[in-house]
Amino acid sequence: MTSELTLYTNPHSRGRIARWMLEETGAAYDTVILDYGTTMVAPDYRAINPMMKVPAIVHRGQVVTETAAICAYLAEAFPDAELTPLPEERADYYRWLFFAAGPLEAAITNRALNVTPTAEQQRMAGYGDFDRAVGVVDQAVARHPYIAGERFTAADVYLGSQLMWFTQFGLIPRSDAIMAYIGRLAERPAHARATALDDGKVEEVIAD
Incomplete structure (x- = not known):
């Protein structure tokens, strides 16, 4: 992984919201696709989100879960995207x-x-x-x-x-x-990009 920002997600989840938000910011990020039955409940991910739910992001070592919180956090973390309110x-x-x-x-x-x-x-x-x-x-x-x-x-x-x-x-x-x-x-455009990215990864996910 090369960026300071990682998205943990599954294309069949609320992770699609976080993906769209990330695409709106224009920030570089890595993606980790998790499976509901295995990697999402494994110790490595439980250390990130004990709820064993996606999405989660890790930005410069800081963990953010809860999709609305992720949206608000990213808006503030990347102000040049002008996604915070006036x-x-x-x-x-x-x-x-x-x-x-x-x-x-x-x-x-x-x-x-x-x-x-x-x-x-x-x-x-x-x-x-x-x-x-x-x-x-x-x-x-x-x-x-x-x-x-x-x-x-x-x-x-x-x-x-x-x-x-x-x-x-x-x-x-x-x-x-x-x-x-x-x-x-x-x-x-960011919504279209996010949708294409998630739809393109559907076959990589092991069925629950």
């Missing part, structure tokens, strides 16, 4: 980055697992209920071309990736606003 964009940037990583993902995961909170349980669940969480996002992406305003930021990589995945597999409705938003993101 002062007037910070509120929406942080709001929707963490909403996507928390309430939205929890709502989608529970729906996929056929878990529907009762009215009483909705008070405990950060997302309330599925329709409320998705509706809030639908309204948010309709407000501006990008989630924090007129500029593309790291928050779009994370939220956009989630919405691409969820709509592809029918986990959320394909509203006009959501489809227009992810359509804009899919046109980015």
Whole structure:
């Protein structure tokens, strides 16, 4: 390995989000493809991420896990890419980055697992209920071309990736606003590069 930055990933995972983010930064990085049944649970990788999940990055000896955190970290680590928010964009940037990583993902995961909170349980669940969480996002992406305003930021990589995945597999409705938003993101050259890289590595991964 030659660079100061390494991505640990699997093409069938949230590692695709981190790959897209890396391509947006323009930084040089090495890639380690892990298999779910073997290398992802091996001691070497458990020392990097004890959760035995991907993605993870190691940058100059520092480990970052959790995909939203990786996006935020890389935006700050490579400021020339201009993926961090301007002062007037910070509120929406942080709001929707963490909403996507928390309430939205929890709502989608529970729906996929056929878990529907009762009215009483909705008070405990950060997302309330599925329709409320998705509706809030639908309204948010309709407000501006990008989630924090007129500029593309790291928050779009994370939220956009989630919405691409969820709509592809029918986990959320394909509203006009959501489809227009992810359509804009899919046109980015870095997204195309990242997709090609991950799709080209699919056959190297041992099936779980």
